[in-house]
Amino acid sequence: MPTINGMKDTITPASMPPILTYKVNPGTPTLKLPALACDSHVHVFGPAVRFPFAENRNFTPVDAPKETLFALHRKLGVGRCVIVQSLTHGFDNRVVEDAVAAGEERYLGVALVPPNVADAELQRLAAAGFRAVRFNFMTHLAGSSNMDEVLALTPRLKVVGMHLQVHFESSLIHSLGPLLSRSAVPVVIDHMGRVDASLGADQPDFAALHALLKNPMFYVKVSGIDRIDPHPQGPQPYANGVALARLLLQSYPDRCVWGTDWPHPNHTHVPDDGVLVDALARIAPTPSLLDKLLVQNPQSLYRFAS
Template sequence: MTDAAQTWHPSPHDTSVRLPSGATDTHCHVFGPQAVFPYAESSSFKPADAPKEVLFALHDRMGIDRCVIVQSGCHGFDNRVVADAIAARPGRYLGIALAPPDISSDALKMLDAQGFRGLRFNYMSHLAPGADEAALRALAPRLADLGWHLQLHMEDSLIAPMSACLADLPVPVVIDHIGRIDASRGRDQPEFAALLGLLEHDHVWCKVSGAERASRQDPPYADAVPFAREIVETFPDRVLWGTDWPHPNYRAAPPDDGDLFDLLPQIAPKPALMQALLVDNPARLYGFKEAT
């Protein structure tokens, strides 16, 4: 067990935003409980438990109908914790797995049957290294055959160097958290230009989650909103949103999730943009059925 601090806000305020039917949180995590789902010994990140029941309660309170849970590095390649959460809300919850790039076809099929729809690789200095270019090129057709996608979490300085490879892959590519850009550096920074350039390719998507990470300000993270809004307005059919609950490795005290939900009308300022961001795009990429 760990004595790490809790990474989620214990009492977020209710959002004033009325979400559309079928609203989807496409990026969140579950940690433990460690007595059932122990952390990987190799993980340097060992947070306090953030079990599925707390996540479900947050979603029910805020008006989230569907969800994509992303396997966390603290659990390594043991994806049982996410599979367990998916099974508790079948059809409504799906997952993104962590696995080595040479994962067997049988293992991929097993994950697919459990409700996983993609593989994630991290390219962040505080996390285990992701797959190299050769491995990504070998893996991409195998993911495409399953109808899966590739999800990447990368330092903003890596967007430009990785763009040529990612633009050439025969599978949908999802970039996490606005490319982890630093909002304090302004609209004209080269990292944001590289992200916009990568998004010109029709198979590349972006999660406009993580405004609190891009921001260098206190809530309501106003400096990050224009970046997310520009991406949503420029590429409305290839954007996704998520809470990133329970906010692992956040720079300060856990953000109030109510603040993050309250940003949605600023990020997607028209009803059609909100519908695409929260309902239609997730349904198309992950294979959710029509809005309930």
């Protein structure tokens, strides 16, 4: 089975100037979110003096700590959240664990671990509020994964009540999809499989993603409208990305979740999180769909205690 190799860094981490990946003052959305609305995909970075960045990272972000994330969610009207460990911090999941502990059971985590992680560490992470582990299959990210090893891990994830989250380039849907169907636990696909939204719903990569979701073991994050359609201008920002997200939600209303992807690492531009929230009115145009996307589906998948 394939191994997708990450690209090596061409400059040393010490020489990387910090990159601002998020708007310090995002717009206030006009859309009022339902109570307990969940932002199912964010990251936290630092503060680096307390949570050092990984040596093999491919960029250095400015600090985006939990306090900034919590303030953003208060502004957006978000009541729950899932924080995904970033390769910026590598396998040291303490930065997410710290944020989850401060989130008073309204924040949960997704860890990064090696495929040969010890059972005791999986049990510890699960007890600390981690609900999944994530693996990357992206050529621009170091540390990409071997599918044989990932699949061998999934029975052990099942024991501790975790699922599998995967991030891959859109062209890999055709080879990875059939392999991921062998997972012993549910599989969550990040950012709509990173398809090119300008190619529409009939493109082979999106068609393969849509077909894969017929398998009830698969979920998809309809996050990343700004990644698959990097056009924030106009009266309907990210229109092509919104169209694909809406189609996925209408087709699979019980297996879609949404996230801002704050603070937007490795991006083509700096999105406005208020704009991303307002786009939900077009992705989920009825109150029932919005509630499924933001409340019911995250509760079913992540099992919030409060």
